[in-house]
Amino acid sequence: xxxxxxxxxxxxxxxxxxxxxxxxxxxxxxxxxxxxxxxxxxxxxxxxxxxxxxxxxxxxxxxxxxxxxxxxxxxxxxxxxxxxxxxxxxxxxxxxxxxxxxxxxxxxxxxxxxxxxxxxxxxxxxxxxxxxxxxxxxxxxxxxxxxxxxx
Numbered sequence: 283x284x285x286x287x288x289x290x291x292x293x294x295x296x297x298x299x300x301x302x303x304x305x306x307x308x309x310x311x312x313x314x315x316x317x318x319x320x321x322x323x324x325x326x327x328x329x330x331x332x333x334x335x336x337x338x339x340x341x342x343x344x345x346x347x348x349x350x351x352x353x354x355x356x357x358x359x360x361x362x363x364x365x366x367x368x369x370x371x372x373x374x375x376x377x378x379x380x381x382x383x384x385x386x387x388x389x390x391x392x393x394x395x396x397x398x399x400x401x402x403x404x405x406x407x408x409x410x411x412x413x414x415x416x417x418x419x420x421x422x423x424x425x426x427x428x429x430x431x432x433x
Contacts, residue, residue, distance in 0.1 A: 312354040312388070315347065317333075317381040319359070319366035324401065330432060341431045343405045346415035347399070349391040350424035358386045366412065371400040372397055415431040 315333050316327040326347050330339030345400030349355055359368060360377035366379040373389035419427070 286339050287408055312356045313349060313391075314358065315349070316358045317347070317368065317379065317414075317422070318362060319368075319403075319412070320362035320366070322364075322403060323411040324366075324368070324414045326432075328428060334374045339432075340399070343426065344433060346384045348419065348424055348427050351394045351418050353391045353421075354388070355391050356386055356388050357427050358384055366401055367404070368399060368401045368414070370397075370399055370416075381388040394419050 314329070316335060318325045318327065319408075322342060323340060324347075325337065325344045328341040329335040329345075330337065330341055332339055357370070357377075359366075359377050360383065361379040361381045363381065365381075367376060368379065369376040370389060372392060372395075373387075375387040375389055377385045377387045379385065395418050397418070399414045399415040399416050401409075401414060403409055403412060422424065
């Protein structure tokens, strides 16, 4: 069994997650997003038309993270290569992304706003690409944005 090192890459496709049932965002249903750290950046994965996170129709993006306002958010983190950290300062949350493991944080997205979420890599070197923009927008604007990326 190979040991994990904070600065050693793991096998890129070694991690497999079972599909997670996901209802469309409502004031009572949480929105689930999987953030995967790799190559010193974040990739976000949203449930596609089938409403299941982890299925073939997922929407995978590597730009800003978008969330509907006042939503119950479950942000799942993992990594394909190194150990990363992501902070959500307005929610007073910080979590790690580790190869072959899934860590989660839960928070309310709050009112419409734009935030810059700091990320870092455990080796101690700061990578600007690990900062990710979070756009919190109305549910209607979020659905429209998500629809533009749905294939």
